[in-house]
Amino acid sequence: MSHILIQNLSCLQHFDHNGKVFEKRDVNIAINAHGVIEKISSSPITLPDATIIEGDQLLGLPAFVDCHSHTLFAGNRSAEFQLKCQGASYLEIAKQGGGIVSTQKATAAASDPELTNLIEQRIEAFLQQGVYGLEIKTGYGLTHTQEIRHLRILRSIQKKYQAKIKIWITYLGAHAVLPDQNKAEYLKTICNQTLPAIAAESLADFVDMFVDQGFFGTVYLQVQYQKATTLGLRCKAHIDEIKNLGAADYAAEHPFVSVDHCRHTTLKQLEKLQQNNVQVVLLPATSFYINEGFVHMQDIRQTGVKPAISLDYNPGSQPALHWPLLLHLGMKKMGMTTEELLHATTIAPLRALDEDVQDWCFAEGQKCKITLFRASDLAELAYRYGENLFDQGWVYL
Ligand SMILES: [Zn+2]
Structure with a gap:
């Protein structure tokens, strides 16, 4: 399996290793072949041969x-x-x-x-x-x-x-x-x-x-x-x-x-x-x-x-x-x-x-646990509750 690169993720709502909830906009995430988060950055990441996920219409959440x-x-x-x-x-x-x-x-x-x-x-x-x-x-x-x-x-x-x-x-x-x-x-x-x-x-x-x-x-x-x-x-x-x-x-x-x-x-x-x-x-x-x-x-x-x-x-x-x-x-x-x-x-x-x-938090060096939804934020999922807006998950256990 090659690297995965989530590009320009529109919104990321997750939590850090202290269990503190955070929100970030326009995030780039590189995940290595073992499912570990290598880099989280607001600037573009270049990774030849990576599988690219275009995140500009997506929301990232914890599992x-x-x-x-x-x-x-x-x-x-x-x-x-x-x-x-x-x-x-x-x-x-x-x-x-x-x-x-x-x-x-x-x-x-x-x-x-x-x-x-x-x-x-x-x-x-x-x-x-x-x-x-x-x-x-x-x-x-x-x-x-x-x-x-x-x-x-x-x-x-x-x-x-x-x-x-x-x-x-x-x-x-x-x-x-x-x-x-x-x-x-x-x-x-x-x-x-x-x-x-x-x-x-x-x-x-x-x-x-x-x-x-x-x-x-x-x-x-x-x-x-x-x-x-x-x-x-x-x-x-x-x-x-x-x-x-x-x-x-x-x-x-x-x-x-x-x-x-x-x-x-x-x-x-x-x-x-x-x-x-x-x-x-x-x-x-x-x-x-x-x-x-x-x-x-x-x-x-x-x-x-x-x-x-x-x-x-x-x-x-x-x-x-x-x-x-x-x-x-x-x-x-x-x-x-x-x-x-x-x-x-x-x-x-x-x-x-x-x-x-901590095993489920979002930080560099951690096994990646992110789910992607076709929505702008978590509140939109709650609001459009008749629909399932789940897109895909990159969850490594
Ligand atoms: Zn019960």
């Missing part, structure tokens, strides 16, 4: 990172969507075989190659929108055997795609409880069987739990956290989407990597999470889909929290695999500035994944 997705599932819930639109309650939908159990059944019925194929198609769709870092959770297996099967599928996909996209795997066995399961018994299985198997085979990067009203209480989180930590596994938690159960206090007092949703987390708790380096992840596309309120930056800026936002792609509460929608909601419904939006979709999600932010 987007999605730190919260439920990309592993089969089937879809469009029948349930119709019922919901006609005002059916959660209980009525469950009675008609809808809800998480219907996804669990469809996923269990899908073979390994079928599931692999579905996940790979979705990964390609993320890549086509400039997302080069993606966390994928399990959570539709809900039994030891199925969850382990799903984790193994994800590990093999992660390996296959390692040069193209960075994937993190999260075990979310405690996503829900099947109708014939006892919650306490299921947690015992998770702690005594599944977590040790995950640690022994190194099947997951993180362990997660859905802590909320009607799902798992804070005491369950404590039990799982203690077991996972003993096994050397890092923890995340879904908290406060429906109701504040106090899990934020527990997470802030222990080294959780992130807490996600946080719709009902108090300002005091947010401050505490911030002070203890627990990354807050907000999911506005889910708020949009289920018609709930959005967390507004005006309210949380005072806490010092710099949130990550992610798509929360899943079949039940956010079925749109469309990253521009997330950018739109971040600006319009959460009131983010362009700088906050860039931080929330790159630096903050990297922190939520315990990843070294």
Whole structure:
């Protein structure tokens, strides 16, 4: 492979090795055969035999990172969507075989190659929108055997795609409880069987739990956290989407990597999470889909929290695999500035994944991670959210 020369890039919005967002106009960038940025300059660069990219109509951004997705599932819930639109309650939908159990059944019925194929198609769709870092959770297996099967599928996909996209795997066995399961018994299985198997085979990067009203209480989180930590596994938690159960206090007092949703987390708790380096992840596309309120930056800026936002792609509460929608909601419904939006979709999600932010920054000597869009700046992507303006990516992992 020869050198790549991006000439006269109209606008570059990226971040430096300190995680500070910057903007530059009319930039020339030389990338060597190993994908390392050799030179960034406002004057023209001459490189014989280089592949030339004309950047005068393009915007350069960091690679987007999605730190919260439920990309592993089969089937879809469009029948349930119709019922919901006609005002059916959660209980009525469950009675008609809808809800998480219907996804669990469809996923269990899908073979390994079928599931692999579905996940790979979705990964390609993320890549086509400039997302080069993606966390994928399990959570539709809900039994030891199925969850382990799903984790193994994800590990093999992660390996296959390692040069193209960075994937993190999260075990979310405690996503829900099947109708014939006892919650306490299921947690015992998770702690005594599944977590040790995950640690022994190194099947997951993180362990997660859905802590909320009607799902798992804070005491369950404590039990799982203690077991996972003993096994050397890092923890995340879904908290406060429906109701504040106090899990934020527990997470802030222990080294959780992130807490996600946080719709009902108090300002005091947010401050505490911030002070203890627990990354807050907000999911506005889910708020949009289920018609709930959005967390507004005006309210949380005072806490010092710099949130990550992610798509929360899943079949039940956010079925749109469309990253521009997330950018739109971040600006319009959460009131983010362009700088906050860039931080929330790159630096903050990297922190939520315990990843070294420096590896993704834009500086000479670094492996290049730049995505090009047919737009003038990030705000235009958020504004034209019905379109995918992604052009190409030069992302070396
Ligand atoms: Zn989730």
